[in-house]
Amino acid sequence: MTTNNAAFVPPWARWTLATVLGLTLLRLAVLKVSPLDLLPDEAQYWSWSRDFAFGYFSKPPLIAWLIAATTKLAGDMEYGVRLSSPLCHAVAAFALYRLGATLGDGRLGFWSALTYATLPGVTFSSTLISTDAPLLAAWAVALLAYVEAPKAPTIRWSAMLGLSIGIGFLAKYAMAYFVVAAALHALWSRDARGFWLSKRGLLAVAIALLCIAPNVIWNATNGWATFGHTAANAAWNDSATDTEGALPWIGSQFGVFGPILLGALLVRIALLRRHPADLTERFLLCFTLTPLVIVLVQAVIARAHANWAAPAYVAGSVWAVRWLLATGRKRIAAASIVLHLAVMLVFYVYAAGVATMPLPKVLDAPLAFRRGWSSMARDVRNRSYELPYASIITVDRKTMAALTYYLRDHPAPLVIIPTGPVPGNQFELTQPIDAKTGAHGLLVLPFEGDSPVTQRFEKADAVGRLFQRIGTGRQRVYRYLEVTGFKG
Structure with a gap:
């Protein structure tokens, strides 16, 4: 591949710095004022951050480490928990500026960074803490290091390549797509094969393995919990046998990357x-199509979430912009950015709580699922003070995660009733109900109707319900029961 050593080219570098910093400050401001609650997954990651480890039940450890660092600086409120997300996306954008400038010129670097920073998927991701943000930052830095390492006069970029690949794995196992893409690129490029077989390439591999090793050891000593959960999450046993899972996923990619850009790539x-x-x-x-093809196959076999192929759009941003600029289609690239900025502003207005007008159900979905968790916890808190309950009990991971975060200063222990003989999540592993906590508790059930879980107690009396309207056409219903005598 051709590269350009003049990576920092004014005024493109200054414009990139100004736009990315401006977007990042906007995102931090939105997080600061947003009334949106933590999603259960975010609350679960926060609970992990209270206990340092080299692995957790369903994810590698980096997400918990980041939350531990940001809450140390900014406190345990939602803003502190989510603080690292826009910062990670800023790192990715700056890395893509350098990548674009190295592969082409400063103009390509600027357009690449701005395109990535305004993607709808990045806009959404910047308002919550997830494993995607650090993964995409590590992926972007790894791409840059992969380009720079073969021609660098020192081993700095090779070390950076190995470190970023290792950090990517500690963020999310989807970093494995990078390894597959690099292998495919090596088959296609003699220079790439030469690099990976050189001392510098082997150094990068060694550093990556060294970074990953603690998590592998943690998994080996904990029944391969994270690896097993990741495999189960693919749900290959629930095979769709046709494209019923693929078509919705394909449609979702136009929302993640944007309709204009994805159309241009196609x-x-x-x-x-x-x-x-x-x-x-x-x-x-190689680095765009590999994640897309892998996740498309997954979607055909079973199911796939919209964000599972997000790493594709790191290199995809540079690829799309490079082709549009080279073929005189700058206006198409500009139109895409304008469209994404418009979507961003509307979304941030609602996320910040500035606008309260109801949205159509499909557009309100990203916000609706982040409402109601704190108010549910307040209701549980108030009810728990009515009687001297020995514990607060629930049966599902989402409710447990929300209560763990929003009742973090509550004196009563929070416990969960396991769904089977083998723990199905971190809470079932670390906070299962026992005879003591099940002697007399407030049971929180997030559904209507009779539940077989009540049969696991000697006595279960209904003490109330909670109906929550969380968005357009959406509500949650909880039942409260006073339970005594857990049978096991």
């Missing part, structure tokens, strides 16, 4: 036979 792919890719485009193609 057009470029269609034209590859007529206009073959050069060395640089082959590199970007």
